[in-house]
Amino acid sequence: MSDNNQQNTPAPGAAPEPAAASASASAPASASAPASSPAPQPAAAPAPKPDTEAPRSNKILNEILGGSFLISILAVLLALIAGAILIAATNEDVQTASGYFFSRPGDTLGAIWQAVSGAYSALFQGSVYNFRRDSFADGIKPLTETLTFATPLIAAGLGVGLAFRVGLFNIGGRGQMLIAAACAGWVGFSFQLPAPLHITLAVLAGIAGGAIWGGLVGFLKARTGAHEVILTIMLNYVAFYLISYMLRTPGLLQAPGSPNPKSPPMAETAVFPALFGSKYNLHLGFILVIVATALVWYLLNRSSLGFRFRAVGENPNAAKVAGIDVKNTYVYAMLFSGGLVGLAGVSQVLGTVTGGFSGGIDAGIGFDAITVALLGRSKPIGIFFAGILFGAFKAGGFSMQAAEGVPVDIVVVVQSLIVLFIAAPPLVRAIFFLPKPGGRARRVLPNVSKEVAAK
Amino acid sequence: MSVTTPNTPHETVDPVDDGLEKAVVKKWKAPIAFAIFVIISALLFFVARRDGVTELRLSAENDAIKLPSIEAPVMATGIVVVILLALMTAGAFWLANQAKRIPLWLTAVFGIVFMYGFLTWAGADKSIPITGLLLGSVALSAPLIFGALGGVISERVGVVNVAIEGQLLAGAFLSAFVASITRNPFAGLLAAIVAGVLVSFVLAAFAIKYLVDQVIVGVVLNVLVAGLTSFLYSTVLSSNTEAFNTPPRLPRIPIPLLSDIPILGRVLFDQTIIIYLMYIAIALVFYGLFFTKWGLRLRAVGEHPQAADTVGIRVNSTRFWNVSIAGAIAGLGGAYFTLGSVGGFTKEMTAGAGFIALAAVIFGRWDPIRATLAALLFGFATNLQNTLGAIGSGVPSEFLLMLPYLVTIFAVAGLVGQVRGPAASGKPYIKS
Numbered sequence: 001m002s003d004n005n006q007q008n009t010p011a012p013g014a015a016p017e018p019a020a021a022s023a024s025a026s027a028p029a030s031a032s033a034p035a036s037s038p039a040p041q042p043a044a045a046p047a048p049k050p051d052t053e054a055p056r057s058n059k060i061l062n063e064i065l066g067g068s069f070l071i072s073i074l075a076v077l078l079a080l081i082a083g084a085i086l087i088a089a090t091n092e093d094v095q096t097a098s099g100y101f102f103s104r105p106g107d108t109l110g111a112i113w114q115a116v117s118g119a120y121s122a123l124f125q126g127s128v129y130n131f132r133r134d135s136f137a138d139g140i141k142p143l144t145e146t147l148t149f150a151t152p153l154i155a156a157g158l159g160v161g162l163a164f165r166v167g168l169f170n171i172g173g174r175g176q177m178l179i180a181a182a183c184a185g186w187v188g189f190s191f192q193l194p195a196p197l198h199i200t201l202a203v204l205a206g207i208a209g210g211a212i213w214g215g216l217v218g219f220l221k222a223r224t225g226a227h228e229v230i231l232t233i234m235l236n237y238v239a240f241y242l243i244s245y246m247l248r249t250p251g252l253l254q255a256p257g258s259p260n261p262k263s264p265p266m267a268e269t270a271v272f273p274a275l276f277g278s279k280y281n282l283h284l285g286f287i288l289v290i291v292a293t294a295l296v297w298y299l300l301n302r303s304s305l306g307f308r309f310r311a312v313g314e315n316p317n318a319a320k321v322a323g324i325d326v327k328n329t330y331v332y333a334m335l336f337s338g339g340l341v342g343l344a345g346v347s348q349v350l351g352t353v354t355g356g357f358s359g360g361i362d363a364g365i366g367f368d369a370i371t372v373a374l375l376g377r378s379k380p381i382g383i384f385f386a387g388i389l390f391g392a393f394k395a396g397g398f399s400m401q402a403a404e405g406v407p408v409d410i411v412v413v414v415q416s417l418i419v420l421f422i423a424a425p426p427l428v429r430a431i432f433f434l435p436k437p438g439g440r441a442r443r444v445l446p447n448v449s450k451e452v453a454a455k
Numbered sequence: 456m457s458v459t460t461p462n463t464p465h466e467t468v469d470p471v472d473d474g475l476e477k478a479v480v481k482k483w484k485a486p487i488a489f490a491i492f493v494i495i496s497a498l499l500f501f502v503a504r505r506d507g508v509t510e511l512r513l514s515a516e517n518d519a520i521k522l523p524s525i526e527a528p529v530m531a532t533g534i535v536v537v538i539l540l541a542l543m544t545a546g547a548f549w550l551a552n553q554a555k556r557i558p559l560w561l562t563a564v565f566g567i568v569f570m571y572g573f574l575t576w577a578g579a580d581k582s583i584p585i586t587g588l589l590l591g592s593v594a595l596s597a598p599l600i601f602g603a604l605g606g607v608i609s610e611r612v613g614v615v616n617v618a619i620e621g622q623l624l625a626g627a628f629l630s631a632f633v634a635s636i637t638r639n640p641f642a643g644l645l646a647a648i649v650a651g652v653l654v655s656f657v658l659a660a661f662a663i664k665y666l667v668d669q670v671i672v673g674v675v676l677n678v679l680v681a682g683l684t685s686f687l688y689s690t691v692l693s694s695n696t697e698a699f700n701t702p703p704r705l706p707r708i709p710i711p712l713l714s715d716i717p718i719l720g721r722v723l724f725d726q727t728i729i730i731y732l733m734y735i736a737i738a739l740v741f742y743g744l745f746f747t748k749w750g751l752r753l754r755a756v757g758e759h760p761q762a763a764d765t766v767g768i769r770v771n772s773t774r775f776w777n778v779s780i781a782g783a784i785a786g787l788g789g790a791y792f793t794l795g796s797v798g799g800f801t802k803e804m805t806a807g808a809g810f811i812a813l814a815a816v817i818f819g820r821w822d823p824i825r826a827t828l829a830a831l832l833f834g835f836a837t838n839l840q841n842t843l844g845a846i847g848s849g850v851p852s853e854f855l856l857m858l859p860y861l862v863t864i865f866a867v868a869g870l871v872g873q874v875r876g877p878a879a880s881g882k883p884y885i886k887s
Contacts (some may be wrong), residue, residue: 086683086686090686090687090690090691092694169670169671169674171674220864220868223868224867224868226864226867226868227867229617229670230813230814230817230863230864230867231864231867231868233810233813233814234814234860234861234863234864234867235860235864237807237810237856237857237860238857238860238861238864241853241854241856241857242853242857244853245851245853245854249851367674367678370671370674370675371675371678374671374675406690407685407686407689407690409682409683409685409686409689410682410686411682412678412679412681412682412685412686413679413682413683413686415678415682416675416676416678416679416682417679419671419675420657420661420667420672420675420676420679423661423665423667423668423671423672423675424661424665424667426665427661427665
């Protein structure tokens with residue numbers, strides 16, 4: 001966890017090793033820094049010459065983002081298989097049947113099939129379409145639940161993914177969501193305004209809160225070189241205790257006359273209206289998230305600020321040489337990232353949990369967002385669908401717990417396994433006997449520059 | 456930190472007489488931090504003033520040697536404390552002006568005097584059990600210290616270990632499970648080590664073999680272990696709590712004579728075996744890192760893998776096995792949650808301790824002793840909040856709980872002192 005060196009300075013040993021591997025990744029960049037001889041002197045040189053070799057972290061990030069679609073599908077499949085093994089292993093019928101496995105192996109296999117298919121069909125019926133309901137309107141309700149769960153995941157995933165594109169790890173989703181929720185919630189319950197204005201104000205306040213909490217990280221990183229991972233983790237706790245204090249202090253966020261650390265319910269005018277009537281929980285936040293996805297796509301792919309974001313993410317040293325103010329870019333990136341994560345907090349407070357919020361309003365979305373962003377390969381469209389997939393896991397996980405008694409925690413396991421597998425394409429290829437791309441024997445670096453070429 | 460950014464004046468020239476021009480660097484951050492604390496204490500005593508007498512209890516009921524309690528009048532103590540702190544701050548400024556380092560003991564004494572003053576202020580007209588305060592601090596620090604030692608080893612060898620939280624949690628889970636089944640807490644200790652090593656294997660495999668970004672692996676591993684242990688807790692442990700989740704607790708083993716020392720004796724030498732293992736681990740890691748071949752190789756791999764490879768050290772296998780050792784130590788810390796204190800395992804019972812341990816690693820500048828001290832500080836801050844909450848002092852507990860994290864932010868932002876990690880930490884090594 002060395003600090004900004006990873007971004008700004010070459011590690012003494014970094015010069016020769018990645019040169020060959022990186023030729024495809026950052027051809028223009030490494031051209032001006034010909035692989036210096038491995039003589040052990042680079043550390044001693046005061047080096048006013050700007051070093052343009054991309055730091056390793058960026059390349060690895062690019063590699064993760066540049067993998068193929070097939071790997072994503074296979075990773076999901078592998079994770080589901082692992083989840084099935086867990087479900088089967090902890091199922092009581094399976095355990096009983098395996099006691100006499102050698103006399104009647106069919107019983108064990110049948111029990112395994114029962115347990116796994118039961119759990120996964122409950123997962124499906126809880127997240128997409130419930131066949132046990134009569135009318136279509138009832139049957140489709142799980143899908144709207146999925147989208148409701150997906151709403152904050154997509155928003156936060158966009159924020160985390162945007163930071164990834166700039167080469168930053170925003171693990172501070174929890175803190176940013178809490179601050180945003182508190183800001184939006186405060187506006188939501190303490191003012192009396194006409195509905196459209198009230199909603200707009202509350203949303204803006206929340207986004208601003210998240211942006212400030214995130215921008216603080218960018219500012220500290222830019223000014224002092226502190227590592228954003230540590231800063232965001234620490235600020236998560238600071239935000240949590242700050243909000244806890246405010247929630248139990250009358251006059252700040254606590255509901256008047258209540259002993260619980262909980263805020264008053266949102267005013268009617270500030271609550272997101274339901275999209276398809278009161279029967280479904282899906283709310284305006286989903287529309288906002290679609291808009292946000294489009295905006296982030298535009299920002300990253302069509303705007304000059306987005307170009308700077310991507311340039312810094314690809315290689316901050318090269319970006320610096322090209323005249324981009326890397327430090328300011330970090331601040332802007334964290335402002336946007338925090339704002340988007342803040343939108344997730346807003347949608348929680350104004351859309352999902354409108355009856356007043358407590359310290360757990362973030363519901364682990366800040367961390368889930370990391371997995372969403374990784375699964376979506378940090379691209380807005382990808383994040384959108386990754387968010388829906390994980391939303392489906394969440395929605396289905398609860399009905400699976402209710403129907404089959406499989407604890408909802410299995411969903412967390414499957415999600416994190418998906419990300420692990422996606423992050424290691426060579427592992428997935430080895431499991432499925434896929435050929436290595438480019439036929440390189442030892443190098444485990446797949447085609448890195450795909451993302452750049454696609455633009 | 457500033458190898459190629461010439462505009463930052465951090466890098467000092469070694470005081471070797473080589474006839475070259477030397478830059479004299481005066482560091483003002485520490486004295487300024489001291490001054491801030493002086494101002495804080497002055498504000499506490501003279502602006503938010505409280506009157507009365509604070510009783511600081513030094514002995515518990517059943518101590519062999521009884522010490523009388525200290526009755527400290529708040530106002531008088533405040534004046535003395537502020538004057539002492541101001542004197543030390545002046546000394547710090549003088550040292551800084553001479554371009555000398557501020558010795559660690561001065562910082563320690565400063566901290567103790569400040570804490571004494573703060574306790575007196577916070578506990579006005581109440582009685583504060585000093586032994587209990589320290590005892591709880593050691594208890595709360597133990598997992599942090601184990602985690603921090605694991606973090607130090609792992610990062611020194613060049614693998615960022617964000618997965619400390621996962622290693623602690625896995626250690627806590629498996630130790631509770633195995634100790635319950637075998638009815639033997641020592642088997643539980645062994646299981647905790649195995650659990651930590653298993654998590655480390657995954658971290659090392661993904662970070663070293665598959666070159667996945669180490670921070671990502673760490674974060675995801677934490678989530679994975681949390682999910683896995685919660686799932687198994689709900690399905691296996693809760694199905695039969697009696698058989699699977701009632702581990703026997705480790706007995707306290709008072710060390711003869713030493714445990715009779717007033718105050719510190721009970722705090723340090725009347726503990727479970729985990730705490731004694733912790734003392735051994737601290738000493739071993741410190742000695743091993745800086746005085747053995749193993750430590751030299753480890754640090755070489757973490758600072759400059761290219762050079763280490765050139766002289767024939769196998770970089771990746773060194774990394775792999777040392778990350779495993781780190782996992783073993785962190786896993787042992789996880790056992791403290793179950794076998795050392797509470798007993799049974801509960802969902803996500805580590806509650807972010809791994810992240811605080813990570814903060815202690817950085818705050819302790821990747822040095823085992825400093826990291827231990829940082830972990831102790833964090834444990835103390837947490838327990839201070841508990842104690843003050845119990846006696847009903849007016850300080851909002853959330854702000855005390857926030858303190859370790861704020862201190863860490865200050866530390867990494869370079870306001871407390873320059874923080875510089877192992878050069879190759881976080882970078883996978885590909886042999887060319």
